[in-house]
Amino acid sequence: MASSMAEEDPTGSTATGNVKGWYGRKGRAVALLALLNDDGAYLDWAVSWAKALAALEIPEDDTSLRSRLQRMATVYDWLYDRMSAEDRAAIRTGLVAYVEALRDWGYIQDPGYIGGHERWGYAVFAMGLIALHGDYDEADELLQQCRGHIAEGFYPAQAWIADDGGYHMGWAYSASYTNFDLPYLVWTVGTNDVLLDDWIAETGDWYLYGMRGDDLFPQAGDAFSIGLSLGSINSIYAAGIGKRGQARWFIEEKLEPTSNPLLQLLVWDDAVESVAPTELPKGRLFQNAGLVVARDGWDGGTTHFTFKSGAFFSTNHHHRDENTFTLHYQTPLAIDSGYYDQYGTSHWRNYFTRTIAHNGIVVFDPSQSMTLYGDEVSNDGGQLFNSEPRTLADIAPGGSASLDGIVRYENREELTYAWGDATKAYDPARVTLAQREVAFLRATTATHPVTVLxxxxxxxxxxxxxxFVLHTVEQPTTTGPLMAAEHGAGRLTSLTLYPTDAQLSLVGGVGQEFWVDGQNYPLDPNGAEGDPADKGIVPGGWRLEVTPGQASTEDYFLHVLFVDDAGATAVPADEAVLLEHSGSLGVQVAGWVVVFPRSSGGASAVDYQLQIGGTYQHLVAGFTPGQTVTASVGGTSQGNVVVGDGGCAVFEVTAGAGEAIGVH
Structure with a gap:
């Protein structure tokens, strides 16, 4: 990396143009080599590079401003004693100018702690001030300002969101906003004031569990990438500081072992042994980030399911995607559709970030006007954009941006269950209840896991x-209540069991790939993020919409999802059988009976009958976690059942068709 960069002209456009990403990291690597050895060529290159950056006109956009300041600060701090007084003065002049320009930005004066640019702004602001300490009279006062905002604002908010490792922005921008090099490592190393904490090690699991069978992450949030390298920094910390053997396995088996060599140099611990994740639970809840991941393995044949129901609202790189899901087997099958062509494009505002682009529920009012940042956007019938939260108090339970999110979760060897409540994500004048329960069944009589929604x-x-909206990559076929869509080596089949009079329709095809309320919002051909195919991202182009046959204020949807190899025998409509009772709805499928109470508050007793007699595993949801209930068949007790952490009573009984089953 460093040797190839050192061959570039340090004052040329390649070296000084876009220093946020690859070329900035390569330039930093040259500076590190200059610090670690006596090679004058590296020293001369790094100093010339920093001087060239210092001489550039201060940019109007904060991304370029922050990036240049970060690179200059690194060279100035590391090579201070190795450069001439004249070179120090030239770089210092640029550093001071950039620090003072950044100081005047609104998010430095009055930062919000939940969004993105404020965090990066303060991290780089601190880097510049640490480098200038002793050479700039205002450094002490401004560093205390940085410390206050980092330790009392940014840090508590991030620690709460990522308490168990997750983050609300998906896998791409979560990498940018949870990695430990900025601002925590910078501050800790620069001041010996330790801000690093255990939650950063937990983020290694966010990337481990997010990994699909094709060694990519799901597209979630503003995904500028779905490559596994997104998780390198967090995994290095998890392995080196958190002593997580699975994180070391992820680095050594799924990434280049030399990923981020500077960070490995700082925190790597050879005593931590690589441990494959095969013994980890196959379900994981990231509570405050609002995501459940369920899988049936860790190899290329893994079925990978995600369920998103966030604990709070925000806008920055955070979509209107509460109570939505993705499903992958062999290839993406049920997808988050669209593409992050660039922040703020018509596609981004009107389609990609919206509920309609995700596998969720929309409730359409043709008279509604929807806005984003004060501008009118398409009416998709989905969740709303509201004012951006600024503090931990805003997003924590009871805060102005708080949502109910994942209210129940339970993981067992044979299944993963979750219950999400997204009611507050919609406006109450239109939607007064929006709940989704999901059961990912691993141990079934089917070839692959079965998912019940x-x-x-x-x-x-x-x-x-x-x-009910379900997105696929290729054009599906529908036959009665069945929808099937193949993509690559995989196939998704959706069976609509309820409403029994449901109407299935398809939307998509050329000119309607990203269709909202009578208009298509295609990708911007000039978008800065380039071609999605180059990143392994499939934007899709088709969706299934399921609507009730009769208009009602109160509706229920019950779906079963099957995954198979492309070309496998088609799933018949009777593969799953509806169980309908006045107080519950359920399904018999693949050796299981799964039953949900109709009541939004759960139930103290659930009754139902089988359509096909036999011995089945039963999952009955909606009870109080930890309580003891009694399962009965035909009025005869079959024994007591202790309800699990997610409110599920799970048991095996034998019953005849039509025979009354009660769980009380």
Missing amino acids: FDRVTSSSAALQKR
């Missing part, structure tokens, strides 16, 4: 049409 949706008016 149950939605409770209540609108303020029966005239507001509710739609």
Whole structure:
């Protein structure tokens, strides 16, 4: 890396143009080599590079400003004693000018702690001031300002969101905003004032569990990439500081072992042994980030399911995607559609960030006007953009941006279950209830895991049409209640069991790939993020919409999802059987009986009947976690069942068709 960069002209456009990413890291590597050895060529190159950056006109955009300041500060701090007084003065002049320019930005004067640029701004602001300490009269006062905002603002908010390792922005921007080199490592190394904490090690699991069978992450949030290298910095910390053997396995087996060599040099611990993740639980909850990941293995044949139901609202790189899911087997099958062509494009504002682009529920009011940053955007019937939260108090329970998120979660060897409540993500004048329960069944009589989805949706008016939305890559086929879509080596089949009068329709194809309320919002051909195919991202182009046959304020949706190899025998419509009771809805499928109470508050007792008699595993949801219930068949007790952490009673009984089953 460093040797190839040193061959570039340090004052040329390649070396000084875009120093945020690859060329900036390569330039830093040259500076590190100059620090570690006596090679004068590296020293001369790094100093010339920093002087060239210092001489550039201060840019109007904060990304370029921050990036140049970061690179100059690194060279000035590391090579201070190796450069001439004249060179120090030239770089110092630029550093001071950039620090003072950044100081005048609004997010330095009055930062919010949840979004993105403020965090990066303060991290780089601190780097510049640390480098200038002793050479700039205002450095002490401004460093105390940095310390206050980092330790009392940014840090507590991030520690709460990522308490168990997750982050609300998906895998791409989460890498940018949870990695430990900025600002925590910089501050700790620069001041000996330790801010690093255990949650950063937990983020290694965010990337481990996010890894699909094709060694990519799901597209989630503003995904500028889905490559596994996104997780390198967090995994290095998790392995070196957190002593996580699985994180070392991830680095050595899934990444280049030399990923981020500077960080490995600082924190690597050879005593930590590589441990494959095969013994880890196959389900994981990231509570405050609002994500559940369920899988059935860790190899290329893994079925990988994600369920998103966030604990809070925010706008920055955070989509309107509460109570939505993705599903991958062999290839992406149920996808987050669209593409991060560039922040703020028409596609981004009107489609990509919106609920309609995700596998969720929309409730359409044709008279509604929706806005983002004060500008009118498409009416997709989905969740709203609200004011950006600024502090931990805003997003924590009871805060102005708080959502209910994942209210129940349970993981067992044979299944992963979750219950999300996204009601507060919609406006109450239109939607008064939006709950989704999911059951990912691993141990089934089917070849692959089976996923059951149950939605409770209540609108303020029966005239507001509710739609269950499911996105695929290729054009699906529909036959009665079945939808099937192949993509590459995989196939997704969706079976709509409820409403029994549901109407299935397809939207998509040329000119309607990203269709919202009568208009298509295609990718911007000039978008800065380039071609999605170059990143392994599939934007999709088709979706299934399921609507109730009869208008009602209160509706339920019950779906079963099957994954198979492309070309496998088609899933028949009777592969899953509806169980309908006045107080519950359920399904018999693949050796399981899965039952949900109709009530949005759960139930103290659930009754149902089988359509096909036999011995089945039963999952009955909605009870109080930890309570003891009794399962009965035909009025005869079959024994007591201790309800799990997520409110699920799981047991095996034998019953005949039509025979009453009660869980009380």
